[in-house]
Amino acid sequence: MNTLTTFRAAGAIALLALAAGAAQSQAWPAKPVRLFVGSPPGAPSDITARLFAEQLGKLVKQPVVVENRPGAGNSLAAMAAAKADPDGTTLVLSPDTVLTVNPQVYKSGDFDPKRDLVNVSVLGSFSQMLVCHPSVGVKTVAELVAKAKAGRVTYASGGPGVPGHLATEMFLEAAKVRMDHIPYRGPAPATQAVLSGEVDCGFLATPTVLPQVKAGKMAALAVSSSTPSPLAPEVPTLAQALRQPHLDVSFRLVLQAPKGTAPAVVAELEKRAREVMATPDVRTRLQNHDVVAIGSSSTQAQAVLDAEMARWEPVVKRLGLKVE
Template identity: 70%
Template structure:
């Protein structure tokens, strides 16, 4: 009797399981987010040609191919990337407006800028850390230094200036971390963006500057600028012979790198956020994307949203003491 009962029960169980699965399938499908359902706008807070813009255009191209929906990059430069971030924060929270910004929008800008009409730390949600990048320390040949050690020695006895694209931008922060770590003193000359800052160093109006490697490498190769160091903990693929600050200053743990963070407006539904996160991580695994970003001195990260949040919390804690010590305020 026991054997007969089991043989009859197994087919019934299988039928019941199939029925439950069939009924559950439409429900599961209904829960899957339909994203994107229209064109995706990807905002960038810097002019064309910078790390954020280069990454955004590669990402948008790949996203469009992957989803079949247009992905359009829109540059809204100004206020240390705040203009683009604010527009994304105020957009409809449906996942169709994204913003790609350097992490300084979260870590530094809230301390530097006055009322911008939004709170980057609370009005935006980080989807993923897309890539990391560094800055290159360059000097006009007229300064007469070819190594970071020579610059440190000379800056202790001679007034030397350095340029940046504005208060609190990566180049400014990298320079101040360099000065703090080395004990040297240099005077900051802020400009309205990295392009005029680069031109100022080229013209000799300002002695040195921490600037994006892709922006200055051509001038280094032409002999118009001397490359002293890169701020990240690893050498730049565009300039492998230029030492890191860690090596130049004999401080192994010194790593002054920055991150590009993909964000959406707070209130974006969790399933949509998960779909964007999944698409981003898949795109950043593509060999062609990784190669093209590396060629622009960008190191692919591809973190999860949770990981991005944890890293940003740590970066806020790292930069806040420096910002407060310098009493950084944007005009």
């Protein structure tokens, strides 16, 4: 085969690939879409997923069904999505910790979220609220720091490497103090442990604990984001409480598709994601659940995740986190 024939053949193949990608984009989605979430109902990722699914379904004229698959720090849902057909009809929404922390904590030879999933968009961000049981006798971060320096204080989380665990450890490092970590299998039992007084404190999802705070069953000390929560503007930020203005412990919610999903389909998904998250009603409804709507491009999502990996890697190494 001469050179000209070779170029012609290569060109024909390229055109066929482009045509196939365009056809797949135009046909997407040809069937209902599944959106996996690695957290239980009521968590920030679940709330965001359900609102996003509702709006996306209206745009693409197909049902978008949310499936909760909690476990392994949200990794089970990501693994299930990675093993699905890469046709754009199986997606996953996860906290950024699935990509930035979990690969160092949960060792799995057949799954790597950075290798097996494609970033579509950062849909939003969320923070956590530091709460303590009333019996601990503290109402401010300063009082908690003083109590931790004087004796043993415990904190609960939904497991190693989850946002609540990381937020607390970032707080402890900034405050130069120590508290004992009591991990649970998910945020619900961790919340119940603090509510019952079994564990002293914890960084937990604001919408989940705020009713308990208002009922006097928990004391709210701070929020982990750099700006106050719209749900509880009277609660100081961790940065304010520690007088460290650059301290921001917030987390991102990342929409992903299986590796191998056609670029044209990823582009269409990204376009729809940005469209949904720019809707004023969506932004307001998410704000009412303490989630900040973003809707980034795929490229922006990767840049954000690279920065988060650089931030959390030394924390994970310092803590020696590992779950076999």
